[in-house]
Amino acid sequence: MAVEHKIVQKQMLAPDVVSVWLQAQQIARVRKPGQFIILRIAEGSERLPLTIADVDPAAGTIRLIVQAVGKTTRQLAELEVGQAIRDVVGPLGKPTHLENFGHAVCVGGGVGTAVVYPIAQALAGLGNKVTAIVGGRTKDYVILESELAQFCTEVIPTTDDGSYGRKGFVTTALKDLLDGSPNPPIKAIYAVGPVPMMKAVSELTRPYAIYTVVSLNPIMVDGTGMCGGCRVTVNGKSQFACVDGPEFDGHLVDFDELSDRLKTYREAESQALKRYEQHQCKLKGTL
Amino acid sequence: MTVKQRMAIDRQKMLERPPHKRNKDFNEVNLGFDEELAKLEASRCLQCKNPKCVEGCPVGVDIKKFLELVEQGDFLGAAAVMRDANSLPALTGRVCPQETQCEEKCIRGIKGEPVAIGHLERFIADYERAAGEPSKVQIAPATGKKVAIVGSGPAGLTAAADLARMGHDVTIFEAFHAPGGVLGYGIPEFRLPKKIVAAEVVNLKKLGVKIELNVIIGRTYTLDELFENGFKAVFVANGAGLPVFLGIPGENFKGVYSANEYLTRVNLMGAYDFPQRDTPIIRGRQVAVIGGGNVAMDSVRTAKRLGAEKATIVYRRSEKEMPARVEETHHARDEGIIFEMLKNPIRILGDDDGWVKGMECLRMELGEPDDSGRRRPVPIEGSNFIIDADVVVVAVGASANPLLSGATPDLKINKWGYIEVDENLQTSTKPGVFAGGDIVRGSATVILAMGDGRLAAKSIDKYLATLNS
Numbered sequence: 001m002a003v004e005h006k007i008v009q010k011q012m013l014a015p016d017v018v019s020v021w022l023q024a025q026q027i028a029r030v031r032k033p034g035q036f037i038i039l040r041i042a043e044g045s046e047r048l049p050l051t052i053a054d055v056d057p058a059a060g061t062i063r064l065i066v067q068a069v070g071k072t073t074r075q076l077a078e079l080e081v082g083q084a085i086r087d088v089v090g091p092l093g094k095p096t097h098l099e100n101f102g103h104a105v106c107v108g109g110g111v112g113t114a115v116v117y118p119i120a121q122a123l124a125g126l127g128n129k130v131t132a133i134v135g136g137r138t139k140d141y142v143i144l145e146s147e148l149a150q151f152c153t154e155v156i157p158t159t160d161d162g163s164y165g166r167k168g169f170v171t172t173a174l175k176d177l178l179d180g181s182p183n184p185p186i187k188a189i190y191a192v193g194p195v196p197m198m199k200a201v202s203e204l205t206r207p208y209a210i211y212t213v214v215s216l217n218p219i220m221v222d223g224t225g226m227c228g229g230c231r232v233t234v235n236g237k238s239q240f241a242c243v244d245g246p247e248f249d250g251h252l253v254d255f256d257e258l259s260d261r262l263k264t265y266r267e268a269e270s271q272a273l274k275r276y277e278q279h280q281c282k283l284k285g286t287l
Numbered sequence: 288m289t290v291k292q293r294m295a296i297d298r299q300k301m302l303e304r305p306p307h308k309r310n311k312d313f314n315e316v317n318l319g320f321d322e323e324l325a326k327l328e329a330s331r332c333l334q335c336k337n338p339k340c341v342e343g344c345p346v347g348v349d350i351k352k353f354l355e356l357v358e359q360g361d362f363l364g365a366a367a368v369m370r371d372a373n374s375l376p377a378l379t380g381r382v383c384p385q386e387t388q389c390e391e392k393c394i395r396g397i398k399g400e401p402v403a404i405g406h407l408e409r410f411i412a413d414y415e416r417a418a419g420e421p422s423k424v425q426i427a428p429a430t431g432k433k434v435a436i437v438g439s440g441p442a443g444l445t446a447a448a449d450l451a452r453m454g455h456d457v458t459i460f461e462a463f464h465a466p467g468g469v470l471g472y473g474i475p476e477f478r479l480p481k482k483i484v485a486a487e488v489v490n491l492k493k494l495g496v497k498i499e500l501n502v503i504i505g506r507t508y509t510l511d512e513l514f515e516n517g518f519k520a521v522f523v524a525n526g527a528g529l530p531v532f533l534g535i536p537g538e539n540f541k542g543v544y545s546a547n548e549y550l551t552r553v554n555l556m557g558a559y560d561f562p563q564r565d566t567p568i569i570r571g572r573q574v575a576v577i578g579g580g581n582v583a584m585d586s587v588r589t590a591k592r593l594g595a596e597k598a599t600i601v602y603r604r605s606e607k608e609m610p611a612r613v614e615e616t617h618h619a620r621d622e623g624i625i626f627e628m629l630k631n632p633i634r635i636l637g638d639d640d641g642w643v644k645g646m647e648c649l650r651m652e653l654g655e656p657d658d659s660g661r662r663r664p665v666p667i668e669g670s671n672f673i674i675d676a677d678v679v680v681v682a683v684g685a686s687a688n689p690l691l692s693g694a695t696p697d698l699k700i701n702k703w704g705y706i707e708v709d710e711n712l713q714t715s716t717k718p719g720v721f722a723g724g725d726i727v728r729g730s731a732t733v734i735l736a737m738g739d740g741r742l743a744a745k746s747i748d749k750y751l752a753t754l755n756s
């Protein structure tokens with residue numbers, strides 16, 4: 001049961017989006033789609049929640065896909081193959097509810113595509129027809145398209161600026177799909193991405209009364225239900241996303257509250273990032 | 288010394304750092320006894336034929352004997368007596384609610400003040416640690432039997448130490464990245480320095496106990512997988528865990544914390560040291576903490592140390608009913624904590640940007656005693672008023688964490704989610720699985736958790752012996 005979490009492979013998927021394969025034998029063995037880990041890069045680092053995008057049980061490795069948005073994710077993205085992460089705990093969260101729906105759609109916005117990726121894979125494995133819609137700001141930000149194409153019937157890329165695939169948000173493509181009398185009919189939609197995107201998808205599918213699952217990303221500390229920091233309101237009730245989720249019925253989630261709570265540490269986060277950047281500059285300056 | 292001479296000595300006060308200094312940092316408040324003070328205080332003990340004090344101690348420390356040795360200046364001998372019943376005296380000396388346990392029963396308390404048993408316990412433990420000479424412990428020959436312990440709080444640490452001495456091969460699995468349970472992430476440095484917890488962990492490792500951090504039983508491994516991996520018995524000591532909220536409007540405004548989150552960010556993640564360390568916390572100017580127990584007291588004193596101008600306890604009963612240790616309440620008051628007694632929040636108020644800005648409260652009065660024997664607080668109609676606050680910490684209790692029990696259907700739990708055990712053996716309904724501490728008792732105390740750990744170790748030892756035949 002000895003534990004060592006070395007990075008064994010690293011690849012840039014988009015500007016600021018990195019894919020790493022990490023040693024985590026036991027987690028690789030037992031994790032189910034939809035689950036996540038919490039890691040701590042080094043002593044003094046934050047506890048950072050990340051979805052397990054893929055696993056290789058034989059090699060004892062897990063794949064993380066990370067968007068470098070702040071200090072900790074930047075620091076993680078800058079680690080090289082061979083370097084180790086101090087703490088990795090998991091798998092956390094409830095596994096995705098999966099069944100053979102006939103036809104399911106997986107919608108990924110930005111790095112959220114990394115979160116729907118394992119779900120799409122599992123749905124396909126159960127015999128579903130899976131359509132994927134993957135959105136990015138521009139062409140460079142559309143990730144995992146070819147990997148999804150290996151098991152999805154169709155992958156529809158979209159970009160906000162029209163530089164690649166369909167122009168517009170993922171919701172535009174989804175609406176067309178829903179209105180285009182899909183065959184077999186769409187029975188489930190899994191949408192993961194920025195909060196406004198998940199909210200928009202949920203609003204879009206509500207009149208169609210199609211089962212819509214979203215994966216929430218509130219701020220977490222322990223990931224075991226102990227702190228309550230990750231609480232979200234679902235169907236008017238308080239739920240702890242780390243143990244009751246992270247996936248919930250999108251039609252019942254209070255997205256506005258989630259967006260707002262995600263802003264709690266904005267000031268501290270920008271301070272931390274600025275400090276980090278200054279530190280990195282100094283380092284480079286002395287080299 | 289005659290009884291009369293002993294009776295003439297007043298209770299000695301432990302030295303403590305001045306309130307206006309200590310409420311600005313996280314260093315320990317109490318400075319402890321020196322050798323002379325310790326001997327003097329111990330000489331207040333009447334060496335009763337029938338020492339009542341022992342009845343008040345949940346683990347039956349031989350108080351009379353250890354006090355006698357302290358009086359004689361044999362501090363290491365006293366520590367050895369202590370460790371027969373209590374393996375973590377440096378901790379219990381600091382955190383036991385002595386005034387309702389050993390000291391409450393002490394005969395000297397009838398007419399004056401009881402012997403300062405807790406302070407002396409702390410003294411001998413610290414003396415022993417400084418001497419670098421933990422009392423000699425016998426380790427039985429290795430049995431080669433693997434025992435798993437879930438959780439590294441006081442229950443788990445105690446059971447691990449005892450089982451290792453019995454010769455078993457012990458591994459502790461801990462969900463967090465650091466050991467100690469509540470001793471590490473909950474109780475703050477100014478009350479229980481982390482180096483003391485760390486020293487106990489080092490002692491455990493010397494006994495051969497292995498500690499695997501970042502492992503969640505019920506997620507990383509199930510209990511059944513532990514048995515498949517060769518463990519013959521498991522002691523579940525995963526604590527109570529889940530924070531309880533009030534269920535009043537506004538609890539999700541930014542700046543509202545559970546005490547667990549607030550204390551974990553500060554103690555475990557070092558948020559007081561942001562940005563040197565990465566985990567942030569909102570430092571309020573006016574912090575209101577709801578509750579009246581140790582957890583509330585720790586939170587409000589932490590808030591003060593994080594720079595709050597006003598740090599307030601809001602409690603729905605009166606000070607007499609507060610379950611916190613008396614010493615902590617005194618310390619809090621000296622440090623400038625404000626006490627709003629007989630007040631109950633009914634709504635948390637927020638500003639236009641979703642930040643908490645205050646609480647609407649009702650004044651309460653005390654009615655008839657309730658099930659707990661304490662007088663029930665009754666709201667006074669129309670007494671609504673507002674307490675301003677930019678951070679609110681909810682410290683009104685904890686409930687059972689269902690993570691492990693949920694993954695273990697054959698482990699019987701009661702209707703509140705706590706694990707059911709045979710009280711005399713700590714055995715659960717699942718063969719080979721024992722349980723104790725907060726996950727059995729609900730939120731209890733360090734010493735009760737340790738008592739459970741000790742009892743479980745004995746039961747496990749017996750159980751392992753039956754596996755031979």
Ligand SMILES: Cc1cc2nc3c(=O)[nH]c(=O)nc-3n(C[C@H](O)[C@H](O)[C@H](O)COP(=O)(O)OP(=O)(O)OC[C@H]3O[C@@H](n4cnc5c(N)ncnc54)[C@H](O)[C@@H]3O)c2cc1C
Binds near residue numbers: 048
């Ligand atoms: C269950 C779960 C799974 C996740 N899986 C992934 C994943 O697979 N890949 C990935 O890249 N990210 C994932 N996230 C989000 C990731 O944890 C955050 O992006 C991360 O905490 C940011 O840390 P930071 O220190 O780099 O940035 P910070 O300095 O903390 O934040 C920088 C910016 O990101 C925003 N932000 C902060 N926290 C979050 C958050 N939790 N979600 C969204 N935005 C946030 C802030 O508002 C801020 O603008 C997941 C989150 C959760 C809760």
Ligand SMILES: Cc1cc2nc3c(=O)[nH]c(=O)nc-3n(C[C@H](O)[C@H](O)[C@H](O)COP(=O)(O)OP(=O)(O)OC[C@H]3O[C@@H](n4cnc5c(N)ncnc54)[C@H](O)[C@@H]3O)c2cc1C
Binds near residue numbers: 443466469473730732
């Ligand atoms: C802030 C605070 C102040 C307190 N002050 C006092 C005081 O002054 N005096 C006093 O006597 N008592 C006090 N208490 C109560 C006391 O700390 C508890 O009763 C005691 O710690 C319970 O011990 P335990 O071993 O049962 O569990 P805990 O100390 O809760 O330890 C449980 C451990 O198990 C780990 N764990 C949980 N689930 C899993 C899992 N599935 N797999 C692996 N590991 C897991 C947890 O991370 C934790 O480390 C206080 C409590 C708090 C929160």
Ligand code: SF4
Binds near residue numbers: 348380385390408734
């Ligand atoms: S363990 Fe606690 S109750 Fe027992 S003697 Fe020590 S301080 Fe008193």
Ligand code: SF4
Binds near residue numbers: 332338354
């Ligand atoms: S009851 Fe008090 S005086 Fe008597 S033996 Fe115990 S500590 Fe000493």
Ligand code: FES
Binds near residue numbers: 224231
């Ligand atoms: S992260 Fe602490 S309860 Fe969910």
